[in-house]
Amino acid sequence: MSLIRLVQVSRCYRMGSETIHALREVNLEIERGEYVAIMGPSGSGKAPLMNMLGSLDTPTAGRYELDGIDVSQMDDNQLAEVRNQRIGFVFQTFHLLPRSTALHNVELPLIYAGYPAETRRRMALEALAQVGLADRVQHRPNELSGGQRQRVAIARALVNRPALLLADEPTGNLDSKTGEEILALFDALWRQGHTILIVTHEEDVARHARRVVRIRDGRIAADERSRGS
């Protein structure tokens, strides 16, 4: 059974009197343990695809199965639970709570999962150690460098042991050296068995993945599996 299975998925937006077809009958399957990059120029539909895969959005038509469950008909609260339990997000602009410490930011998904305080703390500390920030747990985002912020975000994405790690331009706001470090972290996580999906428009970033899915005009234009995986 695939981790991700999109069947004829379309997504339309209505803008005034115009209907925009962001995704047109997309079919896509991703297996557990894959390392996939989704590429495409801006406006190609990669952001709607990533929102769809991340259960932030539901398709207008078609079917989306994540980890064997059909999420295409779920309501707001059910989707929240799916995101909480199965998906870890890493965003381009980190999206950390600015007034909270690194520790609290990482604990956030666990809070909504309902873990007791002790367990939360232990799991969050583990995740922060895993991304190499064991000595920064009480720092707030504005006391951390860009790379460190993204590591906090990755720790937050990992902490709930999600089935899928979804990264949207994770290096877009970092200098190239720090970006490489973050990508190296993703590579390491993949080797540990995580399923990783990176949305990007940079070939350098996509090179880390073992499979590249190219989107154009809301359709999958190419699906390339690279060597040596």
Next chain:
Amino acid sequence: MKLATELGEALRMALQALAANKLRAGLTTLGIVIGVATVTLMGTAIEGLNRSFLQSVSKIGADVLFVDRMDWFIESREVWLRMQKRRPIDLADARALAREATFAPALAPVARASLPVRYENRRSSSVFIVGTTEQYQETAGVRVSLGRFLSAADVAGGRPVCVIGTEVATNLLRRDPPLGRRLNIGGRTFEVIGVLERQGTFLGAFSLDNQIILPLSAFVASFQSRPELQIQVKVGNVAHLEDAREELRQAMRRVRGLAPGEPDDFSINQQQQFVRLFQQVGGTIAAVGLFITGLSLFVGGIGIMNIMFVSVAERTREIGIRKAVGAKRRAILMQFLLEAAGICLMGGLLALGIAWPLTWVMQWFLPAALSLRVAALALGVAVTTGLVSGFMPAWRAARLDPVEALRAE
């Protein structure tokens, strides 16, 4: 468990938001402070008014019926004119009723006058003079703090003795020991045999301590030969007040020689009439007062709603983040509701801090004190205002689309 952790996070975030915007929260809460303070003061004043009234009215015994020529409260001029034509209640009526109304443990005819009183070179232009019998002590529930009350012998013999209120004692006698002093009342001399306990005022209108009680026989002999009387009848058991009232009415009809079918030519009054009138008037005052003060709270509530919309707009991205990592609608809803309730609770506490010293000032006029009940009510009202006015912004936050919210700046 899940709800508890969500609640904990909501509370933590609400406090953090308040701490981050201290000035804004403070200014917003001002409307609530004023609203809650006025509601508190109003509530305290109404409670004080009630208490003051009940204290006053309890001086009219609940178990005492008052036979008068007219009703205490007359609704129309026509009724007044009709009652005005009734024959006054005289001494013979009182004596006859005393014989008829054997069920009553105490019965006292009362004649009243306002007369100048002199002691040595000091004078008081109008003192309330009560001519009655020894049973007045039972019917009026007065107590003597010094000396003794009128005796049956004083009344039977028409002795020139009197019992005085504390105000008479301090105004006229000053520091002289009162017992045995001779007062000139309306030109006649009376010896002081007792001083009443302090009673205070009746409805704040007149002092019950500025009175002199003397034997009815002496009153008749000295001041008015045919005084108009009130007959006070103590029935002893409030539970049977209505039965006693009917029995008294029949007795009085016999005394007045009324034929069956003829209307009563007297009135039987009681404390209950005061209470009923007060409840009407007081209830209206309370309702109007609370409505007006409630308006200021409403204005405060609008302020809260406004600032909560701002707070939600400012933190759209934070809401997006929370939803992305799995916050359900109720978690977001709770967070903003708690923030609104927190602002208002703070306002409520501040308002109590302001209202409390003001109720001390109020105590000069009313037996008012900031009761725990009113304080709890004020805080309850404050929090409710927060929850109600915070609901719409919080609901809007809870329903935000995570994709849209994450895109916000």
